[in-house]
Amino acid sequence: MNFVYNTSPFPIREDIPPAYRVYWQALANAGSWWTGAQRVAIAQEVRNASRCGFCSERRQALSPNSVQGQHDSSTELSEFAIDAVHRIITDQTRITQTWVDELAENGLSNEAYVELAGVAVSVFSIDEFNRALGIPLEPLPEPVPGEASHYRPQQAVLGTGFVPMLPPDGDTGNEAGIWPGQRSANVLRAFTLVPDAFREWLALSNVQYIPVENMANMFKPDGRSIDRMQIELIAGRVSAINQCFY
Secondary structure: OOHHHHOOOOOOOOOHHHHHHHHHHHHOOOOOOOOHHHHHHHHHHHHHHOOOHHHHHHHHOOOHHHOOOOOOOOOOOOHHHHHHHHHHHHOHHHOOHHHHHHHHHOOOOHHHHHHHHHHHHHHHHHHHHHHHHOOOOOOOOOOOOOOOOOOOOOOOEOOOOOOOEOOOOOOOHHHOOOOHHHOOOHHHHOOOOOHHHHHHHHHHHHHHOOOHHHOOOOOOOOOOOOOHHHHHHHHHHHHHHOOOOO
């Protein structure tokens, strides 16, 4: 178990810390569209966003575009990448197709945006877990040298969301078997323009929520101390607080 989890005032399931450790190791390595150093920088901006004065001011405004300023940043990422991370963390309910298209026009491709979003969501979910337990955030890993692969699945198509995704029958070629339990709901497809981003997020979701293969278990999923109704009550309440309308 990671050292910080030894300080938890509450018991932690044994499968959670190893899953987090695997994620931090993956974060440090080059991905599909970002180097390891850039991925760790994205993670740092996730933490910067949580205390960014400009984000706080913009979130209170009627329109995010009505407020001018600069993010509290500490990395060398482009201004568009920094803004994307901060918006995903602090103002995600007002992300629009127009904004995502503008990112692409300014050098942040759909593919790079999806991987960035995957890192942001994954890091934030781990950090919030720690905050909820009142324990320190884990130190970010040291980046591993290497170049991004620039891999894009050929079968990804645009149609349902703001960015291309694998279609339900897109589990072919390198993506064969990507759908757990043959389930390909839209919420699962969201990151699949960058399949490794999807796989990294899914591994965390399996321990923080429930494995997709257990989705049809309406009683008590294996290894959980609360039943499915209690799990969904908590999930629904958190979604409402975060204005997640999915």
